[in-house]
Amino acid sequence: MILYEDDFVIAVAKPNNVLVHHSSMARNQSEAQTLLELLQERFNKSFYPIHRLDRKTSGIVLCAKETQYVSAFQHLFMTNQIEKVYYGIVRGFAPENGQIDSPVKGRDAKVYKDALTAFETLATVELPIAVQPFETSRYSLVKLLPKTGRMHQLRIHLNKINHPLIGDPKYGDRFHNRMFQAEFDISELFLHAVSLSFVHPFLQKPIAIQSSFPRHWHAFTEKSNWDVRSLLNV
Numbered sequence: 001m002i003l004y005e006d007d008f009v010i011a012v013a014k015p016n017n018v019l020v021h022h023s024s025m026a027r028n029q030s031e032a033q034t035l036l037e038l039l040q041e042r043f044n045k046s047f048y049p050i051h052r053l054d055r056k057t058s059g060i061v062l063c064a065k066e067t068q069y070v071s072a073f074q075h076l077f078m079t080n081q082i083e084k085v086y087y088g089i090v091r092g093f094a095p096e097n098g099q100i101d102s103p104v105k106g107r108d109a110k111v112y113k114d115a116l117t118a119f120e121t122l123a124t125v126e127l128p129i130a131v132q133p134f135e136t137s138r139y140s141l142v143k144l145l146p147k148t149g150r151m152h153q154l155r156i157h158l159n160k161i162n163h164p165l166i167g168d169p170k171y172g173d174r175f176h177n178r179m180f181q182a183e184f185d186i187s188e189l190f191l192h193a194v195s196l197s198f199v200h201p202f203l204q205k206p207i208a209i210q211s212s213f214p215r216h217w218h219a220f221t222e223k224s225n226w227d228v229r230s231l232l233n234v
Contacts, residue, residue, distance in 0.1 A: 004209045008069045008202050009062055010047060012039065013211045016058045016188040020049050035061060051077055054152060056168070059086070059193025060211045072201040077149060082198040086144040086154060087122075087213075087228075089190035089220065090163040091173050094121045094140040100157040104150040116147040117157045125224040129183055132175045139166065141226055154191060166190045184223070188216045 004011040012035065014020065019034045039047045047063040050073040064070045076082045097120045103112035123141040131137040140163065144154050152171070158164055159171040166176055167189040180186045197208045213221075213228055221228045 003060060003211055004207065006200075006203065007065070008200075009050070009064055009073065010039075011060055011062050011196070011209045014053055014058060014061045014193075016056055016214060016216075019055045020052050020061060036063075039063065050074055051149065053193055054155070054189075054191075056189040057086075057191045057193060058188075058211075058214050060196050060209055061193075062196060062209075069202070076198050076201065080147065082196060084146055084149075084193065085195040085197075086146070087192050087194050088142050088144055088154065088158065089166045089217075090140050090142055090158055091166065091176050092138050092140065092163050093124050094119070094142055094161070094163045096121050098161075100161060102157060102160050104153050104156050113150055114148065115150045115153050115157065117154060118145040118147065119143065119158075123224075123226045125226065127224070129179060131179050137176065137179065139224065141221075141228075180220075184220060186216045186219060188214065190217065190220075192217065 001013040002010065003013055014035050019032065021034050021036045036047060036049065047065065048067050048070050050062045050064055050070055053059060053061055062073065064073060098118075100117045100119065102115060104115040105112055120143045121140050122143055125139050127137045127139070129137050142158075142163075146153055155165055155168050155171045164172040166172065166180055167187060169177065177187070192213060193211065195208065195210045197206070199205065200207050217228060
């Protein structure tokens with residue numbers, strides 16, 4: 001789904017479980033079509049990713065139409081001139097707001113790098129569904145503003161404060177993940193890149209891009225009585 005387009009870039013909504021492009025780090029995914037391959041197939045031309053989302057994360061991906069445009073947009077990301085907003089659903093009742101300042105390993109999985117995430121809890125719900133070792137289950141809808149862009153940063157940071165994302169097979173809670181599969185038939189990660197805001201480096205005008213939620217978000221938020229459309233204005 002095309003969210004924004006001009007002569008320099010295109011912004012698309014990446015589904016869950018789709019790689020942006022093939023990578024040696026993405027094991028057992030060589031046969032699946034990547035986002036770049038899907039775009040190539042649709043438009044019969046190449047696009048160049050300016051940033052990345054994890055395979056399991058849904059939401060906005062910005063791609064340049066020509067290689068010479070990539071560096072100007074990447075400079076915005078590297079100098080924190082792009083505001084990135086994510087939403088997630090996590091285990092438990094998260095604090096009202098806060099910052100998570102904790103180093104995260106780089107893509108080589110050896111070197112730790114500084115990482116900072118601000119968060120705000122927008123809604124909570126307690127469901128009458130037992131999840132070991134409790135008789136009920138609690139969840140929070142959180143707004144996330146990463147100030148750095150490390151690999152798996154948000155997933156790691158939320159686990160650090162004992163409120164892991166639902167549907168996260170690596171950093172999440174297996175008991176809650178299993179409950180979502182059994183009760184709601186949902187196995188996708190609840191992490192969505194909902195908006196990007198920046199001043200366009202070529203057009204010199206403010207750009208604000210938003211992405212609606214995937215289907216599994218609506219399936220759960222209807223059960224929790226969270227009106228995500230009004231919360232997000234998308």
